[in-house]
Amino acid sequence: MLGLAGCVSEPDALDIVHVPDDASLADAGDLVADGGVILIAPGTYTGTLEVSADDVTVRGEDRNGVVIDGELTRSSGVVGSGERITVENLTVKNFLQNGVLITGVTDENGAGLGRGPDGYLPEDVPDPVPGYLVQAVTAENNGLYGIYAFNRTGGIIRNNLASGGSDAGIYVGQCEDCNAWVDSNVTISNAVGIELANASGVSITGNRVVDNRIGLSVLSNYLEAHGPTVNLTVAGNVISDNNNADTPEQAGGAFGVGVGLAGTVDAEIFANRVTGNGSVGVWVTSSEDFAPSGTNVHDNTWGDGLAVAYAPAPDAVGDGNCFALDGATSAEPEALLDDGCDAPAPGAYSQPPAPAGISFADVPSPPQRPGLDTVDEKPRELPDSVDMPDTAGIDVPSADLLEDAS
Numbered sequence: 275m276l277g278l279a280g281c282v283s284e285p286d287a288l289d290i291v292h293v294p295d296d297a298s299l300a301d302a303g304d305l306v307a308d309g310g311v312i313l314i315a316p317g318t319y320t321g322t323l324e325v326s327a328d329d330v331t332v333r334g335e336d337r338n339g340v341v342i343d344g345e346l347t348r349s350s351g352v353v354g355s356g357e358r359i360t361v362e363n364l365t366v367k368n369f370l371q372n373g374v375l376i377t378g379v380t381d382e383n384g385a386g387l388g389r390g391p392d393g394y395l396p397e398d399v400p401d402p403v404p405g406y407l408v409q410a411v412t413a414e415n416n417g418l419y420g421i422y423a424f425n426r427t428g429g430i431i432r433n434n435l436a437s438g439g440s441d442a443g444i445y446v447g448q449c450e451d452c453n454a455w456v457d458s459n460v461t462i463s464n465a466v467g468i469e470l471a472n473a474s475g476v477s478i479t480g481n482r483v484v485d486n487r488i489g490l491s492v493l494s495n496y497l498e499a500h501g502p503t504v505n506l507t508v509a510g511n512v513i514s515d516n517n518n519a520d521t522p523e524q525a526g527g528a529f530g531v532g533v534g535l536a537g538t539v540d541a542e543i544f545a546n547r548v549t550g551n552g553s554v555g556v557w558v559t560s561s562e563d564f565a566p567s568g569t570n571v572h573d574n575t576w577g578d579g580l581a582v583a584y585a586p587a588p589d590a591v592g593d594g595n596c597f598a599l600d601g602a603t604s605a606e607p608e609a610l611l612d613d614g615c616d617a618p619a620p621g622a623y624s625q626p627p628a629p630a631g632i633s634f635a636d637v638p639s640p641p642q643r644p645g646l647d648t649v650d651e652k653p654r655e656l657p658d659s660v661d662m663p664d665t666a667g668i669d670v671p672s673a674d675l676l677e678d679a680s
Contacts, residue, residue, distance in 0.1 A: 287327075290651050299323050299342065306330055308356075311653050314340045314364060322348055326384055328357040331653040334364030337410050337645025344369030344416075346635055351416075353377065355386040358405030358656040363645045365412040366420075368635065373413035373436075378403035378425030388424045388447075399499045402427040402449050404658035410645050414438045415634055419445040420464070423454065428659040432457040438637030440522040442469035442491070450500045451475045453660050460676050463637050465524040466491045467516070474504040477662050481511045482676040487524045487531075487628070489513040489551065494537035494564040502564040506541040508533065510668040512675045514577075515550040523631035530626070531557055537564025537590070544570070545668045547675075549577030553626055555602075556582045558595065565592030572598040575670045581605050583623035591620055 287307035291297055293314045297305045300321040302312045309329040316339035323342070325332060332352060334340030342351045342364060351366035353375045366373035377386040379400060406429040413420030413436045420436035420443045423429050427449055436443025436459065443461035445468075446454050452475045460482045461467035467483035469491045470476055483489040490513060494502030513532045528534065530553030535541055537560050548555040555576060558566050566586050581602035586592055596615040597605070605611050607621030 293319070303327070309653055311651055313651060316340055318343055320345055322350060323352045324385060325352070325354045325359060326356050326380070326386075329359075329653065329656070330354070330356055331360040331362070332364075333360070333362050333649065334645070335649050337363045337412060338365060338642045340364040342366045346370065350375045350388075353386040354406065355380050355384070355403065357403055358658070360407040360409075360654040360656065361411060362408070363410045363649060365414070367412075367414045367416065370417040372418055372422045373416040373420045374408055374411060374422065375419075376406045376408065376423045376426055376429065388419075388422050400425065404428045405656045406430075407654060407656055409433050411435075412640075412643060413443065414639055415637055416440070417634055419443070421445070422447070423452075424448055427451060427453045428657065429454045430457065430660055431455070431459065434459045435640060435643050436461045436467075437463045437640040438522070438634050439464040439466070440634035441525065442466040443486070445469045445471070446473040446476055447471045448498055448500050449473055449475075453662070455479070455660055455662060456481065457663070458676065460643070461486060462640055463518055463521050465522045465631070470503055470506070471495055472498050472500040472503055474500065474506075476505075477507040477509075477665065479507070479510050479663055479665060479668065480671070480675070483511055483513045484515050485518040486516045487518065487521050487529050487631070488534055489516040489531065490533045491531075492533075492535050492538050492541065494561045496562050496564060502537050502539050502561070503541075504539040506538060507665055508541070508543045509545045509665045510671055512547045512671055512673060513551070514547060514673070517550070517552040519629040519631065521631055521637065522634045523628065527628050528625050529553060529628035533557070535559070535566060535569060537561030538566055538569065540568035542570045544573045545670050547575045547670055547673060548581070549575065549673075551577075552579065554580045554583045554623070557623065558582070558584045558586065560587040560590035560592070563590055565590035567592035567594050569595040569597075572596065573670070576602040578603050582610055584610060584618055584621055585623035586620050588620070
């Protein structure tokens with residue numbers, strides 16, 4: 275449209291943008307107003323949706339029928355950099371980096387960025403961006419992360435399915451107070467099911483983390499901002515059978531690990547079903563000069579095999595670590611089985627060689643999952659911060675937690 279001076283005027287922002295009727299997927303993010311909804315009709319879309327406006331809800335009309343496909347040529351599927359953004363009820367697959375990226379870092383052109391080296395260095399830390407919700411999303415066959423929250427705070431990642439992630443199915447990274455709740459997700463056939471890096475203040479509850487190479491990896495990285503990872507709760511999850519060779523290779527060569535903690539502080543791991551992980555159930559170690567301290571592993575259900583390996587570096591042993599392993603059949607060092615809350619001497623643990631993996635693009639698609647019960651045009655109204663769950667009453671879940679499709 276031509277203005278009085280003969281220039282092309284910008285279109286008015288819309289409270290509701292229907293894709294594809296009002297705009298293409300690629301154009302919808304520029305058209306939506308603050309507080310608006312991008313409603314995506316069933317179909318396959320081969321583009322990237324970038325959303326920088328605040329309080330936007332991105333909603334597919336059908337979780338399995340709305341497919342955003344990177345065709346193994348594009349970087350990320352849905353990229354949200356605005357405050358209090360929701361992404362729900364759709365499928366993202368075949369992206370070279372991320373299926374869904376919720377980020378607090380942008381480049382000079384306003385495009386959202388993830389990953390520490392591409393985002394910022396420890397000496398150049400931007401303020402985190404508040405508010406996000408990712409739910410009822412299927413993320414499959416993505417080259418880095420299926421669902422990735424970076425430099426954000428006040429977020430919930432729930433009821434998603436992440437499969438075929440070359441780095442991790444779900445990842446939360448670089449936030450000093452993440453105030454993040456990762457709940458009731460299914461992660462399967464990834465290099466790592468759920469991964470945290472320099473992400474403090476996270477609760478991981480009620481997830482099914484099975485058939486990956488590593489179930490849950492939590493690490494502290496001194497080369498990036500906000501290390502070490504502090505104040506982690508892992509409760510009420512099934513973390514089992516993470517021995518799947520038909521997955522992308524894990525960057526560090528690990529395999530058959532239920533939970534890996536590297537240089538974490540005040541991590542509580544309880545009421546989980548940690549079974550069938552061929553190498554070790556819980557592996558506690560150092561990360562460079564970050565020592566594992568305040569680890570509390572208790573009241574879990576263990577299978578056969580090595581339950582816990584406590585193997586920090588000699589110059590970063592840490593302190594205050596408690597391992598109560600009732601019901602475990604083995605631990606390294608064996609002193610862990612005697613009195614779990616004495617400070618044990620470090621043991622030796624070597625990760626066995628991992629089998630060769632496959633390309634993320636070759637991981638078979640997982641079974642479909644149901645979407646939202648109600649799909650409408652109402653925006654989500656998210657807070658800046660999340661009320662974290664009360665985990666005191668959580669019990670060990672049954673082995674079939676989320677196995678079908680809930």
